[in-house]
Amino acid sequence: MNQNENFGNFGKSDEKENYREIIIRSLRKGPKTPAEIITDQKLPDIPKTRTRMDYHFNQLKDDKIIEKKQGAIYHIIITPQKPLDQKILKILESDDFGNKTIKQIKESLDLEDTKNSKNDILESLKKLESEFHIHEFKNMFSIPSWRLNKYNCCVVCRKKFEDDQLIISEITMGDHGGVSNYLMHAVCRNKQQNYVDFDLSNCDYCGLSLNANNLGIKENNKINIDAEIDTLFNEPFSKLFSVINGEHYASVVEVGTAGGYAHFKRKDGKQYHPYCFDIIEKPKKGFRK
Numbered sequence: 001m002n003q004n005e006n007f008g009n010f011g012k013s014d015e016k017e018n019y020r021e022i023i024i025r026s027l028r029k030g031p032k033t034p035a036e037i038i039t040d041q042k043l044p045d046i047p048k049t050r051t052r053m054d055y056h057f058n059q060l061k062d063d064k065i066i067e068k069k070q071g072a073i074y075h076i077i078i079t080p081q082k083p084l085d086q087k088i089l090k091i092l093e094s095d096d097f098g099n100k101t102i103k104q105i106k107e108s109l110d111l112e113d114t115k116n117s118k119n120d121i122l123e124s125l126k127k128l129e130s131e132f133h134i135h136e137f138k139n140m141f142s143i144p145s146w147r148l149n150k151y152n153c154c155v156v157c158r159k160k161f162e163d164d165q166l167i168i169s170e171i172t173m174g175d176h177g178g179v180s181n182y183l184m185h186a187v188c189r190n191k192q193q194n195y196v197d198f199d200l201s202n203c204d205y206c207g208l209s210l211n212a213n214n215l216g217i218k219e220n221n222k223i224n225i226d227a228e229i230d231t232l233f234n235e236p237f238s239k240l241f242s243v244i245n246g247e248h249y250a251s252v253v254e255v256g257t258a259g260g261y262a263h264f265k266r267k268d269g270k271q272y273h274p275y276c277f278d279i280i281e282k283p284k285k286g287f288r289k
Helices: 014-027 034-040 047-062 083-092 102-111 118-130 145-151 186-193 226-232 236-242 274-281
Strands: 066-068 074-076 135-137 140-142 167-173 179-185 265-267 270-272
Touching (some): 014 034, 014 047, 014 066, 034 047, 047 066, 102 118, 145 179, 167 186, 179 186, 265 274, 270 274
Antiparallel strands (some): 135 140, 167 179, 265 270
16 A cells, blocks of 8 residues: 555544544645644644644654654655656765765766666656655755754764764754754754854864853853863863963964963864763773763
């Protein structure tokens, strides 16, 4: 049975069947938020409706019938059936999920002795994009970043997660009120911000600033993390250089005053907080990776 065509008889109760069918019927018209489905299907917009729909959304996701695109936007999962569609997806999953042109895709297909015209490939690409399997930007095609976690990949650098890397989740509030969690390497957090030379002042393990005063902690933070900061910067030099007032010193290279100082451990051209350095150096002695 093709799950994309037959969605009936999923539950024993009439309520479960009705709500599942309501959600699917609405999403067949196109991606929607829960609020848009309520409006589209003329349901009462009350807490009870929202609660029931949340339950059935989760059930449908578990059954791999729908998925959340971004924020609170849901759509029906359509599994590519054509061999050409499947091969193109495999090509876009290679080389760290990097962007590829039509020419690059065709060259890869030709290597497999798959002779397809440019029009055939274009048609397949358009279909895959309409089903949210791929994304097109300036004639470059790729797997959408919001899908990368399904491949155990970072949404920023698009590379696979390794066991010895620190992974964090970014909690994102969507425009439509939904909450999403996107997994990324801790060191990739700064790469999203378009910082210049961020790697010159951040730890290569956790991605946090090597200067304790530049951690960017919320001013209204209600959690006491003084002990944790002391643990991260667990050597006198790392703490002392963090609190030196750079305004009292002229920059040794640039015109103007120093922005601050940081002391850290170095290895193989990378730099770490003292605590993080212990993690990568002594993984077998009880340190958590």
